Amino acid sequence: MTAADTPVLETPLAASHVGLGARMVPFAGYLMPVQYPTGILAEHQWTRAHAGLFDVSHMGQAALIGPDHATTAKALEALIPAAVVELGEGRQRYSQLLADDGGILDDLMFAREAGADGRILLVVNAACKTADYAHIAARLPEDVRLEIFEDRSLLALQGPEAEAVIESLGGEVSGLRFMDVASVVIAGVPVHLSRSGYTGEDGFEISVANDDVTRLWDLLLEDARVKPIGLGARDSLRLEGGLCLYGHDIDTTTSPIEGALSWSIQKRRRKEGGFPGWARIARELEEGPxxxxxxxxxxxxxxxxxxxxxxxxxxxxxxxxxxxxxxxxxxxxxxxxxxxxxxxxxxxxxxxxxxxxxxxxxxxxxxxxxxxxxx
Amino acid sequence: MKLYTKDHEWIAIDGDVATVGITTYAQGQLGDVVFVELPDVGKALTKGGEAAVVESVKAASEVYAPLDGTVVEANDKLADDPGLVNLEPEAGGWFLKMKLAEGVDTSDLMDEAAYEAFVQTL
Structure with missing residues (x-):
């Protein structure tokens, strides 16, 4: 994915990973922890049984900002096949950025922040983010803009004990259900989080300012229920969860229907279209891929x-x-x-x-x- | 006599029969071993050629024959317990025994001290 001569970037937690004994490898242009000393098997099992903490700050965080929800939602609907307009406040959905032929340019999460009319948050893959941003920015109407959050990190806390860990640090998350998003404060650190992840477990993806991320990482690791988990176990967890890895299970040659992602295209969009590749996708929905x-x-x-x-x-x-x-x-x-x-x-x-x-x-x-x- | 390759195999030579496995360093780099594909008894091995494949959670890696010879035994225990490669890489986690070809040249293999010095450079 990354050419040998690509400069290698680091997340704000790079020194923390090295301090924990992580083996660092280049991934999507970043030097990332593939595993910590206990190894992938133990990390995988720990996440399924307790709570695993992942640094996924290499992923792209951005927002579409328009005058009101309907305007921003319609701008996003021109790029992805999911329904955005009727998404409730504080809810998140999974979708794909599509090419004109219906091939998948990237997969992403989008969320409608509560109490911030006209803002839709995006999380995209690290390896694709530069191309994604260019693609999106070039296709937005004049009254909607793309803001990229270079100053935010992303943690994932995944596993059956994730909720209890965050609650014990004062984060009020027990009222959230799968794919809800909210702004909460965890041990004095303000974060935006979603109840979602990439492991098949209950858990949270936590967006936090770069300036606060090391403090939050350390606080979470002080809890005996939490261990750091590398990209190796992230891959085995998501594979067991049947979740796609972009560039491998889905790419520009596969449509969302071929990718068995038709569940992520809501009824109105199937009927109305209005997104790139609709002709192919409608045909595949009708006749089967x-x-x-x-x-x-x-x-x-x-x-x-x-x-x-x-x-x-x-x-x-x-x-x-x-x-x-x-x-x-x-x-x-x-x-x-x-x-x-x-x-x-x-x-x-x-x-x-x-x-x-x-x-x-x-x-x-x-x-x-x-x-x-x-x- | 136990010797080592730059590809992190070890070979313990006893007369004309040798036992082959991967080193402690190698298993640490691979991580948790989940499967080992071993050669059939009778298979002719060529120095530097593929002798076995070791699969970790992450990836498949080839294990090369340190010398020419013929497989006389494969470690069947690894079929049910591939984790032995991690636990005892240079003992119970051996891969295969081979009958060495006549006149094999061990001069470019390393002894333990040389191998340890080599690993320090990595």
Missing amino acids: ARIRVGLLIGGRQPAREGAEIATKDGTIVGRVTSGGYGPTVEGPIAMGYVPLTLSMPGTDLDLIVRGRALPARVVALPFVPAGFRR
């Missing part, structure tokens, strides 16, 4: 990685794995990949070809691990 992303549970213990071919039992190659690895909670190898629609029914038996050997795999419904969201 030629291929679709599925979950694959692999027999035995050998993982199949991204790029492994997917074959029918008679040896015909029908697709490729887009994410694959060992699922620590599943206790076995799992993968996601694209197959023709006719082979996408759960229970379909396929093979994954790894170094010339066919590994038996069965199509399963996603997620691999039931979500712990507080709905």
Whole structure:
């Protein structure tokens, strides 16, 4: 993703990670912790059982700012297939920035702040953020502008004990449900947070000023229920959660329908269109896409990685794995990949070809691990 | 005689049979091992060629044959307990035993002191 000569950026927490013994690796132009000394398996299990703290400050935080909600919402609806206008105050949704052919330029979260009419917050992927901002800014009407928050960091606190940890520091979050957003104060630090994440667990993504992030990080880690978690476990957690990694499971060649993300396109938008790629997306909704992303549970213990071919039992190659690895909670190898629609029914038996050997795999419904969201 | 490669394999030579595994340093770099693909008994190995594949949570990595020879035994324990590679990389977590080809040249392998010095440079 990152060329060797790209300057490597750091988040404000880089020294904290090194101090904790993290192994730092380049990711999306940033030097990020891939794991801490306990390792990916332990970090993964800790997050599923307790609360894992992630530094995801490399991600892009921005806001669309217009004169009123309807104006800003319509400007965003011209770029993404989700319904924005009817989004309630204090609510967040998942969507995709689409190219004119319906390919996915990036996936993102957008939220309507409570009590800030005309502001819609965006969180986009680190590797895509520069291109996203240019794409968005070039397509906004005159009365809506894009403000990029370079002065804010992003933490994620994920796991079944996340709520109790934040409450014990005075953050009033117990009234929030999945995909709510709110401004709260955690141990004297003002933050904007959403009850969401990228692990399949209950939890929060916490936007905090760069000047406050180290203090908040340290405060959260003082709680015995909280451990720092690196990008390695973030990847195994999101894979078990059946969540897409942009640039791997979805990209400019895949539509949201092929990506099995049609749930994120609300009824009005399906009917009315008015977003890039609508012709393709309407056709795929009507006729079914030629291929679709599925979950694959692999027999035995050998993982199949991204790029492994997917074959029918008679040896015909029908697709490729887009994410694959060992699922620590599943206790076995799992993968996601694209197959023709006719082979996408759960229970379909396929093979994954790894170094010339066919590994038996069965199509399963996603997620691999039931979500712990507080709905 | 136990020797090491720059790719972080160890090879313990006893007469014409040698045991091969990966080093403590290597398992630390890989992280939690979840699967090891071992060669079949009888497979001919070429020095520097692929001998096994070790899969961590993150990625698959090749393990190379330190010398020429033929596989005489693979460590079946790793099938059920791949984590042995992390726990005992230079003991119970061995990968394979090989019968060395005649006249193998060990001169470019490192002894323990040389390997430890090499790791310090990484």
